[in-house]
Amino acid sequence: MKSEDLQEMLEQNGELMVAVSEFDQPLELHLHDAEIGDETVRLRLTDGVLEFDVDEVTGAWQHTHSLADLGLE
Numbered sequence: 001m002k003s004e005d006l007q008e009m010l011e012q013n014g015e016l017m018v019a020v021s022e023f024d025q026p027l028e029l030h031l032h033d034a035e036i037g038d039e040t041v042r043l044r045l046t047d048g049v050l051e052f053d054v055d056e057v058t059g060a061w062q063h064t065h066s067l068a069d070l071g072l073e
Contacts, residue, residue, distance in 0.1 A: 001054065001057045001058075001059075001060060002054075003036050003037060003038050003039070003041075003054045005060075006018070006036050006041070006054065006057065006060055007036045009060055009062070010029055010030075010031060010034060010036065011031065013062045013063070014030065014031055015028060015029065015030045015031070015062075015063045016028070016029045016030075016034075016060055016061070016062065016063060017029075017060065017061050017062070017063045018041075018057050018059065018060045019057070019058045019059040019060070020052050020056050020057055020058065021056045021057075021058050022052060022056055023052075027043065027050075028063055029041070029043060033045070036054070037054075038054070039053060039054055039055075040052065040053055040054060041053075041054055041057070
């Protein structure tokens with residue numbers, strides 16, 4: 001994926017889920033904790049920083065929650 005596309009999706013939605021080839025689970029990015037550069041994504045976590053190549057992102061989608069997700073249906 002292109003870094004510009006990821007940045008645009010993040011800014012539009014405020015948060016973003018990304019699939020990264022080197023991780024088994026998708027990662028959640030937020031405007032306040034993610035920096036998307038031309039070649040790398042930097043995610044600030046409570047106990048450190050995770051950095052990976054933009055080229056390793058295999059998919060991205062808007063992160064949403066529903067009433068069912070929260071057990072409130």
